[in-house]
Amino acid sequence: MIKQFLGIINSELKDYNRRKFLQDLMAGITVAAVALPLALAFGVSSGTTAAAGLITAIVAGLIISSFSGAFYQISGPTGAMAAILISLIGKYGMNGIFIATFMAGIFLLLAGIFRLGNLISLIPSPVITGFTSGIAIIIASGQIKNFFGIEHFTGSFFDLMKFIGGLHIDYPSTIIGLLTILLMIFYPKSWGKKFPASLLAILLSTLAVLALKLNVPVVGKIPTTLIPQAHLRLTEINLQDMKTLLIPAISITVLGMTESLLCGASAGRATNHPMDNNQELVAQGIGNIFIPFFGGIPATAAIARTSVAIKAGAQTRLTGIIHALILLLSMFLFAPFMTHIPLSALAGVLIMTALRMNEWEAIHFLFKNKLKSGMIEFFVTMIITVIFDLSTAILAGIIVGFLLFILKISQIEINSSQIEPERISQNHHEVFSEWTVIYISGPLFFLNSSKLKQVIDALPTNTNIVLSLRGVPMIDVTSIKLLIDIYSVFHEENRQIVFASMNGKLKESFRRTGLINLVGEEAIYPSVNEFLLDLVDKKN
Numbered sequence: 001m002i003k004q005f006l007g008i009i010n011s012e013l014k015d016y017n018r019r020k021f022l023q024d025l026m027a028g029i030t031v032a033a034v035a036l037p038l039a040l041a042f043g044v045s046s047g048t049t050a051a052a053g054l055i056t057a058i059v060a061g062l063i064i065s066s067f068s069g070a071f072y073q074i075s076g077p078t079g080a081m082a083a084i085l086i087s088l089i090g091k092y093g094m095n096g097i098f099i100a101t102f103m104a105g106i107f108l109l110l111a112g113i114f115r116l117g118n119l120i121s122l123i124p125s126p127v128i129t130g131f132t133s134g135i136a137i138i139i140a141s142g143q144i145k146n147f148f149g150i151e152h153f154t155g156s157f158f159d160l161m162k163f164i165g166g167l168h169i170d171y172p173s174t175i176i177g178l179l180t181i182l183l184m185i186f187y188p189k190s191w192g193k194k195f196p197a198s199l200l201a202i203l204l205s206t207l208a209v210l211a212l213k214l215n216v217p218v219v220g221k222i223p224t225t226l227i228p229q230a231h232l233r234l235t236e237i238n239l240q241d242m243k244t245l246l247i248p249a250i251s252i253t254v255l256g257m258t259e260s261l262l263c264g265a266s267a268g269r270a271t272n273h274p275m276d277n278n279q280e281l282v283a284q285g286i287g288n289i290f291i292p293f294f295g296g297i298p299a300t301a302a303i304a305r306t307s308v309a310i311k312a313g314a315q316t317r318l319t320g321i322i323h324a325l326i327l328l329l330s331m332f333l334f335a336p337f338m339t340h341i342p343l344s345a346l347a348g349v350l351i352m353t354a355l356r357m358n359e360w361e362a363i364h365f366l367f368k369n370k371l372k373s374g375m376i377e378f379f380v381t382m383i384i385t386v387i388f389d390l391s392t393a394i395l396a397g398i399i400v401g402f403l404l405f406i407l408k409i410s411q412i413e414i415n416s417s418q419i420e421p422e423r424i425s426q427n428h429h430e431v432f433s434e435w436t437v438i439y440i441s442g443p444l445f446f447l448n449s450s451k452l453k454q455v456i457d458a459l460p461t462n463t464n465i466v467l468s469l470r471g472v473p474m475i476d477v478t479s480i481k482l483l484i485d486i487y488s489v490f491h492e493e494n495r496q497i498v499f500a501s502m503n504g505k506l507k508e509s510f511r512r513t514g515l516i517n518l519v520g521e522e523a524i525y526p527s528v529n530e531f532l533l534d535l536v537d538k539k540n
Contacts, residue, residue, distance in 0.1 A: 061324025
């Protein structure tokens with residue numbers, strides 16, 4: 001793995017020159033401009049602090065970018081991660097988040113070492129779309145408190161329903177939040193390439209708070225240090241806490257793995273440079289092991305910042321490192337100013353982020369084409385994400401997807417018909433009348449094998465049958481056992497059953513289970529026509 005990583009670095013830095021460095025520098029500055037307001041906002045929305053979000057972006061940018069599986073990956077705090085942290089911090093406290101992040105880092109590192117990077121392919125796309133929409137709902141509903149400037153609101157989706165009934169808002173906060181949203185909606189895209197709308201909104205709203213001396217909730221003190229008072233210490237890690245925090249750590253791991261690999265897959269298609277999934281998991285693991293010791297929250301690769309890096313012309317992983325250094329410089333230079341950023345402005349940024357993070361094209365595709373199974377997976381995952389948690393939602397989505405798939409492939413078509421004498425001979429009508437051909441199309445297994453038994457039981461008791469298996473790609477043990485039972489009944493009743501048109505895999509299954517030995521090789525035919533010709537020859 002180390003040799004492979006060094007190969008990636010060598011490929012990136014080959015022919016590196018001043019022009020490429022300047023491109024990395026400009027891309028890093030551009031990404032930092034986008035990342036700064038998001039880092040502050042996600043820090044607040046996670047239930048921690050704006051400073052924690054900023055520190056996470058800095059440390060993730062320095063460490064994860066250095067070891068990443070692709071040059072374009074930009075990591076930091078994300079909305080999805082903030083959404084699950086808000087429910088964890090109330091239960092386990094800040095120190096619990098630190099330990100869970102540390103554990104998640106170890107899990108991610110091990111996942112990369114044991115090459116589990118391709119497990120993401122096991123998650124159906126409607127499940128990913130559903131949990132993304134669920135996360136968006138959680139993020140948006142979680143901003144009600146800061147957006148309206150109210151004090152007694154936990155931010156949960158159910159509290160939102162109660163809150164709407166008796167709306168008591170702080171008007172200056174609400175106006176700032178609304179203006180932030182309007183600015184981000186109507187801000188020209190061409191301007192956004194030079195100066196992000198979110199950063200401008202936060203800058204203007206902060207200046208307004210200072211100039212008008214508005215009494216609105218603000219971010220509060222931003223420490224000018226990378227190691228604040230609240231951070232993880234080695235002495236605070238113990239086995240009992242690790243046992244308690246196992247499930248939260250797994251949730252963080254699953255989300256970190258999912259977001260980072262999806263981000264890499266999307267960016268890899270855009271740049272035509274596929275990401276090394278396992279190396280990316282190693283990088284995410286190393287980053288999240290160290291981040292809590294600096295007082296940060298879990299980090300993952302972020303699609304928004306990564307896409308900005310690509311569009312800004314990023315050439316190497318130096319873009320991510322430079323963006324982190326710019327954020328570090330901003331913390332030292334502008335901490336007093338950032339202290340006065342109104343929380344409602346950050347809430348406005350997050351509401352727009354939640355709106356835009358929905359995979360609208362994927363949702364439109366599902367509903368436009370009326371893909372029922374995909375729609376069910378989407379809604380189940382989205383609802384469970386909102387009501388329960390991400391890990392439960394993804395697991396439920398995968399299970400629902402699997403069950404729907406099983407039900408779909410269990411749809412088997414079975415048709416029976418009398419043999420038409422004109423197909424072979426006009427002179428053997430009496431011989432053919434004793435036989436019925438049963439055509440099966442679809443996999444034959446435990447969910448649908450009873451249908452075959454029903455068709456056979458419905459035939460006259462003096463009928464012999466030919467089972468045409470041309471359309472059967474696979475068969476399971478339950479169905480083979482059924483065929484053995486049917487043969488036994490036919491044998492006792494002095495009736496015949498033969499098999500035609502089976503593929504090699506089916507024939508091998510018949511042989512291994514003893515079915516061919518039971519019925520005899522003479523009861524196996526390449527096709528129905530071959531059987532009919534043989535039947536005519538025997539009668540002649």
